[in-house]
Amino acid sequence: MKTPVRVAVTGAAGQIGYSLLFRIASGEMLGKDQPVILQMLELPMEKAQAALRGVMMELEDCAFPLLAGMVGTDDAEVAFKDADIAMLVGARPRGPGMERKDLLLENAKIFTAQGAALNKVASRNVKVLVVGNPANTNAYIAMKSAPDLPAKNFTAMLRLDHNRALSQLANKAGVAVGDIEKLVVWGNHSPTMYPDYRFATVNGKSLKDMIDDADWNANTFIPQVGKRGAAIIEARGLSSAASAANAAIDHIHDWVLGTDGKWVTMGVPSDGSYGIPEGVMYGVPVTCANGEYTRVEGLPVDGFSRAAMDKTLAELEEERQGVAHLL
Ligand SMILES: NC(=O)C1=CN([C@@H]2O[C@H](COP(=O)(O)OP(=O)(O)OC[C@H]3O[C@@H](n4cnc5c(N)ncnc54)[C@H](O)[C@@H]3O)[C@@H](O)[C@H]2O)C=CC1
Numbered sequence: 001m002k003t004p005v006r007v008a009v010t011g012a013a014g015q016i017g018y019s020l021l022f023r024i025a026s027g028e029m030l031g032k033d034q035p036v037i038l039q040m041l042e043l044p045m046e047k048a049q050a051a052l053r054g055v056m057m058e059l060e061d062c063a064f065p066l067l068a069g070m071v072g073t074d075d076a077e078v079a080f081k082d083a084d085i086a087m088l089v090g091a092r093p094r095g096p097g098m099e100r101k102d103l104l105l106e107n108a109k110i111f112t113a114q115g116a117a118l119n120k121v122a123s124r125n126v127k128v129l130v131v132g133n134p135a136n137t138n139a140y141i142a143m144k145s146a147p148d149l150p151a152k153n154f155t156a157m158l159r160l161d162h163n164r165a166l167s168q169l170a171n172k173a174g175v176a177v178g179d180i181e182k183l184v185v186w187g188n189h190s191p192t193m194y195p196d197y198r199f200a201t202v203n204g205k206s207l208k209d210m211i212d213d214a215d216w217n218a219n220t221f222i223p224q225v226g227k228r229g230a231a232i233i234e235a236r237g238l239s240s241a242a243s244a245a246n247a248a249i250d251h252i253h254d255w256v257l258g259t260d261g262k263w264v265t266m267g268v269p270s271d272g273s274y275g276i277p278e279g280v281m282y283g284v285p286v287t288c289a290n291g292e293y294t295r296v297e298g299l300p301v302d303g304f305s306r307a308a309m310d311k312t313l314a315e316l317e318e319e320r321q322g323v324a325h326l327l
């Protein structure tokens, strides 16, 4: 039997938490032979704590063989103690008519406090995924608030955008979603993101050549992927949850267990490549092996792409300036 992995999840009694925890405990994230200890954080309010107790009762009632332990708490330093993985979901979601950056100041203080708590008590190798919006800037805040942890351990979730783009492309080209490789989503998890299939292949053939429709790319595909979150809020009255939890599982699964050479998108602190200033939490293509991600380097950037990549960068820089006083 392997040593249990400690997985901290914040916002555990929320919508995404409810779709996430049961899949982690069943082994879908870290493997069917990997025991886990769930360390769940919720707000110190009776309603949130009662809801968390209910979720823990249900986890218990599933009798998951891989669930080696559970902690439910309102104290970040308890939730993050020795955590190997921290999934920072807890934050206010947006409602109709809001942009994710409208949440910035309200949610930012959560991530200064949680970054500091991770810095103090988490495993020195903790892998951090920020889901709470605006995800890139919150991940940046957490990273800056945890100076004793390696910056590369802090990541933001662009995987939902990546998965959304894959499905749109598969529909358009009439191909199986699982056959598409080498997709990229550059930048911020916001409508400025740039989903880019210039390098994408289907069974080795160029997907761009198969689609061959620059107008669809610029005027349908890119805005549709960028505004998908808003379309879901409009339809459901609530922001996406099951698909967000699914993307979080994919992100951590691939980071820990590897991608076998396949590209996935992760929001990671920039190393200065692709004209993105160092430290900016920016969606880039990576491959993962041995528990580490590696940027896909040296991709050509044409004029259309440069403009799109700079636009999403400008928004991230603006968000960064907006929280500079907190750091
Ligand atoms: N990056 C992405 O692709 C996506 C991000 N999101 C974001 O994820 C976040 C969570 O969404 P939902 O689960 O739908 O929201 P929700 O409101 O259903 O759940 C959030 C939970 O977090 C808890 N919470 C709030 N502040 C907390 C704190 N400081 N510590 C611990 N728990 C805290 C709340 O009590 C609540 O139970 C939102 O910010 C949402 O915008 C949602 C979908 C996709």
Ligand SMILES: O=C([O-])CC(=O)C(=O)O
Pocket (backbone or CB within 6 Å): 093, 094, 100, 133, 160, 228, 229, 230, 232, 233, 239, 240, 244
């Ligand atoms: O749109 C939202 O506010 C929730 C989210 O991040 C998404 O669904 O992509």
